[in-house]
Amino acid sequence: MRVETAGHARQLLLAAAFSVAAAASALAQGSISGRITSKDTDQPLGDARVMVLGSSIAVHTNAEGRFRIQSVAAGSVTLRVNRLGFMEAKQVVTVTNGAEATANFSLTTAVQQLPDVVTTATGLERRVEVGNSIGVVEAAERVKEMPIHSIGELLTARAPGVMVLNGNMSGGAQTIRIRGLNSLSRSNAPIFVVDGIRIDGGTGGMGTGGTNSSRLNDLSPEEIENIELVKGPSATTLYGTDAANGVVLITTKKGKSGRAKWSWSSEAGTIQDNNEYPQTYALWGRKPGRAAGDTAFRCTLVTVASAACQLDSATTANQLRADGVSPIGTGNRNLHTLQIQGGSDLVRYFASGTIESETGPISMPSLDRLYLASQKTEIRPEWANPERLDRASFRTNVNAIVSPTFDLSVQSMFLRSEQRLPQVDNNVNSFYYNALTNPGFRPADGACLNAAFCMGYGAVSNLGQPLNGWAQFTPAHIFQRTVQEGVKRFVGGTTASWRPFTWLQNDATVGVDFASQRNFTLCRLNECPNFGTQRQGAVNDNHNNGRIFTATVRSTGTYRYSDWGIFRTTVGGDYLNNMADGSNSGSTVLPPGAQTVGAGATPNSSNTLPTATKTLGYYLQEQFAFRDRVFVTGAIRTDQNTAFGTKFQGVWYPKLQASWVISDESFFPRLDLVNSLRLRSAYGSSGVQPGATSSLRTLGATTVSLFTDQAALQASAIGNPNLKPELTTEFEAGFDLDAWSNRIRFEGTFYNKLTSDALVNQSIAASSGAAVTSVLRNLGEVRNTGIEGSVTVQVLDMPEIGWDVTLAGSQNNNKVVSLGLDDAGKPIPTIGTTTRVMAGYPLNSFFVIGYQYADANGDGIIAPTEVTLDPLTDTTYVGQAFAPRQATIATGVDILKRKVRINASFDHRGGHKLFNNTLGFLCAQTTTCFARSSLDAPLWEQARAVAAVAITPVRTNFGYYEKGDFWRFRELSVTADVPQKYTQKYLRVESMNVSLGARNLKVWSDFTGDDPEANYGTGDVPSILLTTAPRQYYTARINIQF
């Protein structure tokens, strides 16, 4: 830490030094004051941003709508006012030396609620000045009205080109991808910045079969003002190495001057899992020639067809839908938030406290409770409800105007969360696995005590417990395995702004994201399923720390060359130190009652490799505004990073943007229909850094038993001293069109980005004896092109009612251009076998051997001989894993004098294929799947199961790669404002509204699995294996201001 502190101090000194060095002579100065009001209501407008054009001066109005600007250069200046919900306004003011000029504004209400000001790496800028498209999510408004419970849900289907696949269990991690996939080997997730501070948005370390926790979900949507989605390198250049996949800029709520305003929100609701999980089937029969009533023999469609089994009857079962047996019930969630914001013209504050709890729908079934009670085993709360999330977060933001030239803001967030999950997904202890491999029937009590009568299915587990249809283990034991994650996290920072001259602004931000994570798993003695050694008692207690230190400094000089031209020069630097370390400990063979590592007979411990990835970057940006309608920006940034190879010294990222409000030009035809048209274009580069230690040749430490345990070394990574970052360069062009009295807004964007020097895990042949299977090299090229568009229409805009509709969509075309050359100089053709990275195809394309089938004998059953494999040398391109197509329809209706608002949204994803591994696995591993044991199974279902199970010389899952297209009724909410005459008279509160919301109401899809969004992974290829499908949330929320 000494290094970082010292370094930061020196950075600040540097910034101060060149500011002072640039000291200029004092010019004649005056001041401006005024008041901003609404033209419609004449009410004062607080929180409006008033800026002096051509300078660094910007202030906000107080609750009375008043502002005062000091130290304005004498002469004629232009003031510009922006406020969300109102049209931008400008006014020329004449300032005289030593006098105070007055400028009042009366703003016109905007039909479209789009912010005029956006956040960039060089500070706040007007949207029209930026050459790239930016997606904006007005979080504060949405959270109050919509059923949103996480950052992932907040971002889902909000902006074209931004794909979010949420985790489906309580607190489950989400996948976020923007404008397709760039990287072959590194994460394609964007980076996350909160109030200028880089934070960890990755996943946790929970020991389930797949579902994991999310560090991004640590952030409470309640505290967020808005989120800006900066989509590609053309816009993220100045965020430096690691920003090529986009930047998610999160701005938290801030205080507003005026009296203290309290707000309280409470939410309660239920969580239901109404998904249709697969039925299991059994065909009961006997061996040929045996009399009816002989020992039951399990038939399948194939053995029935071949007369190897004489069918008597059929049964079906669904363990996940059987009363008393199913662990899927109804969950619930509660949230309470208390916030205060207020302050004076000099100091503004915002404080927030949120407590949230969510109990997932997974719970101990009643039959298992009875069993444990019969064993005199007390059911612990974590067994009764193994899926649970408790979270408490506190935030304080303070903004102070220390002097007319110096502002200071301090942000801090502390979070504490406890999360637990049951064993799920790809895991022999998973309750899904044990439910979905049910024998195809659920025996009555005592019916299967002799397994021979039940086709080999025993009635009791290997622990003597009645199985009641479960395959091997029941929830009584499965849920005894405790998997918990505890997180304590602090995100805090401070930003200082110093304006020594009207033309110069210096900003510095220092912040840290510190996350302490504890992952704990426990099986006490004689608890948990009888698998492996866990019933001897096993505990793991792992602690991991992540620290991200951010420091940025920048100076912006603004120069008004003339009435028609303004230059703005920004120089800046930033430093990022992303560190991680941890220690793992565990032990087995626990004595009765013990649940700590020290109590075990065989404790062991290790530590995770401490890593530190540090980036130091500098940039220079020059902006030019011509007559406030043409804006050109050019910039260059250079980075050095500790993950680069020792032979690579630095990388340069260029940027060039242009924005032209062409409708303001005199030659532009004055059309009644068109209000404004802006053309924009951006070009820029950014990077993705290699892994922290990828460039290094390393040895690994291990312990070897040579009669006694001895320390040893083994070769490990080969390393690559020439490693450099992936370089993604993007060009985008688009337009923004406002029409029909600003009631229609069109946005359209085309982008074309090329990732060169793509980091490829170049395989090393096994025979080399290398300890690793590959070495990271800069070899490949990946291209993404696409279009994004949206149209928002205020269909009705009347005092009584309103109706708005937003249609948005995007199409991404992804292609691997090249994988580079191998050591022999030959092009590398492909990486992977079934899921491939292959030149000429999209990243993560599926290639599978196809088959043909025909019911040759017409018996309605597909036998192995009736399925023919395609040539083994000819695998078929099936499709890509990433959904290239997205669409959203969102609409809102205001009724009853706009006191009631109804919101609904539908979203679509398509053009991709999903590997339905759940059905593929079940049909391959059990005879009880629909395709193998149901007389109703269509031929195509039978054929894909036969191909996956019983054909020679190779089996193929071709039939389980399915279209992943879907439309989902994502959100529905009804929000009603309680009339003020009631709230003020009876409740003595300023305002109150009530919102009823529902989430994931309905899905339309041809996918034959549980759901096209059933997934437990967080990578680029969804993981669909015995996992949870999206749940339905039904919530009620009350928001009170007082």
Added chain:
Amino acid sequence: MSRLFYHARPVLVALVALLAPMACSDLKEDLLEPQQPGVITPEAAASPTGADALRKGALGRLRSATEGGDGLWLYSGLLADEWKTGDTFVQRVETDQRQFQTNNAQIIALERNAHRLRGAARDAIEALRVYWPADSLAKTYEAQMWWVMGTAELTLAENWCNGMPYSFLVDGVPTYGAPKTSLDGLRFAGTHLDSALTLATPPDTATVTLLRAIQLTRARIMVDTGNFAGAAALVAGIPTNYKYLQTHSLTTSDVGSWSFTNSQKRWVVGDSFDTSGLIQNALPFASANDPRVPVGGNSAGTGGACAGANAISTTTFMGGAPTCSAGRAFDNATWFVQQNIWSRSDAVPLLSGVDARLIEAEAQIQLNTPAGDAAALAILNTLRGTAQYLGSAYNSPVMAALPAPANHTLMTNLFFREKAFWQFGRGYRLGDLRRLMRQYGRAQGAVFPTGTFFKNSQPYGTDITFPVTTDEGPNPQYVGCIDKNP
């Protein structure tokens, strides 16, 4: 002047921006150092203790490449008849069915582990030669590493098809070799073991133990290449109670065949029948009731379900076979049968004096004379007449002598059956089945498991070796298997 400065502000700011990074190059150094303090760099091995640590690391890889995890010993026995899969992993299912895809991830792991063992031995030899002092241990340690390398090459030759390359990695850069036949692989192994024999000079006890291991491994190569008499001569001095042990501990690793059978129930002791009926050629390891392969459970699931808590826990069965079914395996379909030779942390003999006697017996078989057969039978009965060490917690009991078979063919059959039970689960069986085809002229259909595979009611495949997998693809000379001859 002030006006001039006013207009020059952007230029000034830009100049500062350009100069600032140059002015703080030392700052850059401060901020970017140290790089990764947690990693162990190759310099750590540049000392005698570092070289010795690499040697121990190679011995750790020897365990991984043989009986560690679900390693080669289990898989080669799965392709043969020692084990069957009770698992859901398709990679194990297709191995059991003798019907491989060349991208089988589990076989890829085995192939990698065998080659990593070669690489680790090479790394250790290079480090020992540079950093280890020229003391009495120097030659022993180097001999040990040549033996390790030869063992790796032996396993590749015995279990994989013709076409395996033997490449090297020098300073992180691979030097790829051409595909070689299994015979070539055995020659490489022989050369390296000859180096080991030259360097391993007793009299200290550790070197004697090592020398016998080298002799046994070298003799195994001789058997593989048809020099039966030479092999017998080489191992003649090794006492029957000799053993080279691989040890385990709770803090390092478990015995692989305990972990994946007894603990996880993914593997099941093989038998001559299953739910699909008889498996032709398969020995009845599970049902023979042979004390050299003690088991728990049975292949038919008979005897009713075990009742009561912990009925099939590992401890229950350790003392002997249960009288009831052990229930289902991991896949919830296959009847579970576990091995009871090795427990979790037992020492497992990589090589033993019993192996030496079996080499001598086979040399007698090869004489193809009544006297030779009689001598071979005598060796076998001598082994049966004494309790033999099979694991640190299990010795075979004294067994009755075998009657003389009626002819040489039956004697040969008896020999390989006895060899299979003595060496159960120790990586010999697949090589022996291949030798039965290659050296004894048997047909594949008379040697390998044949019939209907129980998992999908389809015929067994025809694979008798592991393939050179697609993981060898980056080798420009990769061709896969040259052939699948035994």
